[in-house]
Amino acid sequence: MSPGGTLGATRPVVTFAQPEGFGDARRFGGTRGRAVAAAACVVLGLGLIGGAVTGSWLVGDPAEAGEPSTYTTAGSLWHNVPVDQLFPPTVDGQGAGPGGADRTWTRIAVAPDSGCADAFDPLLRKVLAPVGCARLLRATYIDATESYVTTVGLLFTNADAAAMRSLDTRFAKEGLARRTDLMPRPYAAKDTLAVGFGDKQRASWTISVLTDAPVVVYAVSGWADGRTVDTPQGAAEATASGATTAPAQAGLGNESKGLADRIERSLRKTAVSPSEQPS
Template structure:
């Protein structure tokens, strides 16, 4: 009995250990140590041994303690390590390590500001190139467009200016047709004309006006052939004056024939005189005006020695001058003024300077006419 009681007492201690045995439940994971169950299977005797062995199992929890250090818990730290790897994403600073590329972006200009975003760093070079090409294409396009606009504006201005000039020149052309009555006679035919170095050998010449013919038609002012030639532009009015040189040796009649022709007609006649050299033909010499009671009263058709005829292409006017001797001598071999003023000419007409008188007086009267035309329209005549 006592033994039984003792045995009964023995079990109580194992009953007490099972309470602590509850904690070893976590030790259950070491089920891989299944041999312990094999030890339990032997029977009740083994229970005593198990109980006896139970105390050493308490250190087993210590072994179980390492089990918490088993991979599950460390696995959580590796997750932390993964999380630690996530911060390395900001470790994109290695991309700044590729900062030379951003530097290239800075070389491109404000685009360097875009280098803060890591993905674009890979695209900066191509983007930079595109920007460069875009920047190059844009100025070139602007240049082309600007040049086109400027060219168009210049062309428009040129066309407009040309049109304005055409309108102005046409208006000036029409206004010039009435200068014979709008301009004072002393302006058309000054009382005295000065020709500095206008004579033979560069000598000075001076001419004084001695007569002014009343304005009239062209009926008897020209020989038949010249009248037929000038008929292409018509005759609006003819004004004339006669001058003598200061030595009273030569006499010159200068005339202004105001035509009815249009600008095209005047240009056509001007070109014809040039091409056919009509100015040099002795059968186209203008008539002289020698009123009685003046130094020019003996100046007639037989005394004409040198002449010039000028058809103005920009004004409805024909300017002419014809020169002879005051003494009324007859001239059998007249010369065009252009020929008589050439160097080396030894004819009487040339040596007397009659060609210089005709040219000099015509030049100055023509210049005065142009001045009058300029004053009429307020613009210079080319």
């Protein structure tokens, strides 16, 4: 999604001005001389135009050739790449824990891809409605100590870049990512350590509206033993210096933020087309 010009995208402008000495019949041999000079200018101009067109064919114009943008590519990842690429079985989080400690998360469940009807609380669903819901993918991870569980989600929207920017601006201006009534729901999978990970067990969360892809990335974390949480706290506040809430002291803000960040990075890397990969 790096904007910029493309070679061959413009054509040289050729104007046919009066030849030097116009009006002076003696310089170009009278009327015949003026005709010859004009013809020479025409030939020169056509040569320049033809050269520019040939250059355009040789260089190629990705936009005219139908090459999809990274934004478009990202929007189709939910059905174009394996689940292990979007949600790796193991995610390493160097420096992602409290105080810069390393973290490792292991995937314990992947939800079937679905719509958004029952995946969000009504108010959050209303906030996200302007960008639509093309598909929702979710996976739940557990940390190496099996103390915390975290659900990370990728909401693929139907929105264009302008709509995503508008939603991102609203989240920033209104502080929507900090509101406890806009927490994402977890995915509690049967026969896993996350079986008791329900709405009342939500401890910390993060929501990121991407503007370079039609995707909303979120994560919500809680204790693996199923304990309820009376005062959940957003990841930004829970990871701030001096935070003393239970989610902050346990590092649950780091769990949600760290895992969401790494899934987001992986998504962006996957969305880059081969022609845009650095050499």
